[in-house]
Amino acid sequence: MFKRTSAAVLAASLALAAAGCGDTGDDTSSGGGGSKTLTVFAAASLTETFTALGKTFESAHPGVKVRFNFGGSDSLAQGITQGAPADVFASASPATMKTVTDAGDADGTPQVFTRNRLVIAVPPKDTGKVAKLADLSRSGLKVVLCAPTVPCGAAAKKALAAANVTVKPASEESDVKAVLTKVGLDEADAGLVYRTDAKAAAGKVKAIEFPESAKAVNDYPIVEVKKAPQGALAKQFIQLVLGAQGRAALTGAGFEAP
Amino acid sequence: MSRSSRPPWFLLLPALAGLVFLVLPLAGLLARAPWSTLGTRLGQGQVLEALRLSLVSATLSTGVCLLLGVPLAWVLARASFPGLGLVRALVTVPLVLPPVVGGVALLLALGRRGLVGAWLDSAFGITLPFTTAAVVIAETFVAMPFLVISVEGALRAADLRYEEAAATLGAGRWTIFRRVTLPLVAPGVAAGAVLCWARALGEFGATITFAGNFPGRTQTMPLAVYLALQNDPQAAIVLSLVLLAVSVAVLAAMRDRWVRT
Numbered sequence: 001m002f003k004r005t006s007a008a009v010l011a012a013s014l015a016l017a018a019a020g021c022g023d024t025g026d027d028t029s030s031g032g033g034g035s036k037t038l039t040v041f042a043a044a045s046l047t048e049t050f051t052a053l054g055k056t057f058e059s060a061h062p063g064v065k066v067r068f069n070f071g072g073s074d075s076l077a078q079g080i081t082q083g084a085p086a087d088v089f090a091s092a093s094p095a096t097m098k099t100v101t102d103a104g105d106a107d108g109t110p111q112v113f114t115r116n117r118l119v120i121a122v123p124p125k126d127t128g129k130v131a132k133l134a135d136l137s138r139s140g141l142k143v144v145l146c147a148p149t150v151p152c153g154a155a156a157k158k159a160l161a162a163a164n165v166t167v168k169p170a171s172e173e174s175d176v177k178a179v180l181t182k183v184g185l186d187e188a189d190a191g192l193v194y195r196t197d198a199k200a201a202a203g204k205v206k207a208i209e210f211p212e213s214a215k216a217v218n219d220y221p222i223v224e225v226k227k228a229p230q231g232a233l234a235k236q237f238i239q240l241v242l243g244a245q246g247r248a249a250l251t252g253a254g255f256e257a258p
Numbered sequence: 259m260s261r262s263s264r265p266p267w268f269l270l271l272p273a274l275a276g277l278v279f280l281v282l283p284l285a286g287l288l289a290r291a292p293w294s295t296l297g298t299r300l301g302q303g304q305v306l307e308a309l310r311l312s313l314v315s316a317t318l319s320t321g322v323c324l325l326l327g328v329p330l331a332w333v334l335a336r337a338s339f340p341g342l343g344l345v346r347a348l349v350t351v352p353l354v355l356p357p358v359v360g361g362v363a364l365l366l367a368l369g370r371r372g373l374v375g376a377w378l379d380s381a382f383g384i385t386l387p388f389t390t391a392a393v394v395i396a397e398t399f400v401a402m403p404f405l406v407i408s409v410e411g412a413l414r415a416a417d418l419r420y421e422e423a424a425a426t427l428g429a430g431r432w433t434i435f436r437r438v439t440l441p442l443v444a445p446g447v448a449a450g451a452v453l454c455w456a457r458a459l460g461e462f463g464a465t466i467t468f469a470g471n472f473p474g475r476t477q478t479m480p481l482a483v484y485l486a487l488q489n490d491p492q493a494a495i496v497l498s499l500v501l502l503a504v505s506v507a508v509l510a511a512m513r514d515r516w517v518r519t
Contacts, residue, residue: 074488142388147471149489170388171470172477174485182470186371187387 037065038233039085041076043092043151043220044175045116045194049253050090050241056249057240064233072175073097073151080105080225087234090222090241092116093151097221107228110221113241114255117217118155120208121179121193121201123186130190133159133210136167144179144188147172152179155216156192162215180205194218199254219258284502291499292492299496307474308482309500315390315478316458319397323405323454328447330402331409332439353403360399361467368395368468392469393476397458404457405450412446413439452512456505 038057042050047070054066069076069086073096080086081103089106090113091097097110122130129141136143145167146153153172160167170188173179179191184204198207222241224234240246247257265273292299299305334346352360368375370385378384386392420442424434440447462480469476471485479501486494 072488078488078491142385144388144470147485149485169472171472173471174466174488178466181467182387185365185369187365187369 035063037067038087038230039067040088041069041086042090043073044070045092045196048200049249053249086225087228087230088237089225094219105226107224107226110223112219112258113222114220114250115217115258116194117213118192119195119198121183121191121198121205124206133163133212134165137165142170142188143167144171144182144191145169152176155218159212159216163212196254291495304473308477308479312479315393316455319394319458320451320455322398323402327402327405328409331406335410335413349406350403352400357400357463358467361464364468388470393465396464396468397461400461400464401454401457405454408450409446412443416442
């Protein structure tokens with residue numbers, strides 16, 4: 001009885017997984033017939049902005065589809081060095097970009113196109129327990145940070161060190177969205193997230209700016225991938241991001257000019 | 259039933275393909291393992307810490323599963339009441355639910371602002387998320403159906419006449435359950451417990467969602483593997499090897515002793 005059920009469940013989940021994966025790998029190189037697909041690997045924090053810029057790009061280039069793979073910069077960089085078919089890589093930190101340039105997978109020098117800084121995220125029904133960065137060290141306060149190995153965690157570590165504040169986090173989350181979830185559900189009293197993420201989650205969390213965030217500003221570099229199937233389109237997309245339209249979309253989302 | 263009959267080709271070929279499919283990823287893991295630096299990497303405190311936490315929490319959660327799951331299986335197999343089918347469906351929900359969703363559900367029920375969690379917090383000052391207890395709860399949530407289904411199957415297959423004979427000889431219900439029913443279904447319970455333990459050991463989604471990730475407190479091996487994979491794939495491979503070795507060793511040992519098929 002059990003064996004049959006579990007086999008069925010396994011088969012079903014495998015089918016789902018296969019269906020899900022099939023979508024991402026295909027049609028990158030479908031160059032013919034005027035329909036081309038540009039594949040952009042971008043840091044998760046760029047999701048809203050780049051999706052909008054992708055629409056702009058598509059309407060300016062008829063017959064071109066822009067497909068995004070948003071994720072943690074580390075895993076995206078790992079993917080590119082393992083040969084994932086990307087045209088453009090936009091990363092949330094120079095360190096993760098370095099993984100790609102060191103592997104010789106970048107075409108040209110990465111250009112910093114925007115910057116992001118941290119804010120303190122608190123639950124919407126904040127009781128005023130947290131007003132400045134130093135408050136995070138108070139005992140009894142549940143603080144969640146990103147793990148030090150991911151960019152937002154590295155930035156948090158830097159900001160806390162610069163401010164000479166010691167925090168004993170309740171959890172070191174795998175990415176910035178997980179921190180937002182924990183704060184948004186009011187399971188944590190505070191977390192350090194990017195200003196843009198807090199802005200995108202407005203209503204679910206409240207953002208508190210703190211001056212020490214200036215010491216841990218993240219640069220976002222962008223580059224064309226060396227084996228880009230759509231090299232010419234990749235260059236044009238990067239120009240769009242670096243240009244006035246890109247700048248406007250980024251600052252509108254809470255990013256800063258480089 | 260003869261087990262020695264030669265399998266026909268139309269079963270043998272897909273069976274072989276299936277076996278290769280299951281074994282190939284493990285071969286990849288072994289082929290890419292940094293054998294030369296294995297010793298030094300294993301000595302790192304964080305690996306042992308995560309391994310210890312994984313073993314302890316998986317074992318505790320198997321204990322909880324046994325305490326609650328065996329009676330639940332008995333009810334499903336022996337009792338009859340309206341809505342029994344619904345109860346059985348509910349029990350198997352965690353089996354098909356994505357574990358991350360399970361983790362969110364646990365937060366909404368047992369979190370600081372959750373249905374029951376808010377009361378736990380105000381009445382006893384207990385908050386579960388971000389604690390080792392939360393790890394055990396998350397693992398129990400996803401692992402218990404494995405035990406229940408396995409034990410229920412064993413109970414259904416067991417011959418009721420033994421229990422009836424014991425009853426006519428004057429044994430009480432507790433004595434019958436302890437001295438007749440349990441020994442009868444012991445292999446099913448053992449198999450269920452092993453599956454349950456293995457599932458708990460590998461638990462990732464519900465744990466990282468409900469218990470968070472902090473070394474020594476809630477960072478089990480799967481979580482350590484996932485985080486290591488983001489910036490140090492070699493370390494992730496080493497951690498995976500350890501987890502693989504431990505689970506294979508335990509499953510092999512148990513299989514020989516209790517779960518002989």
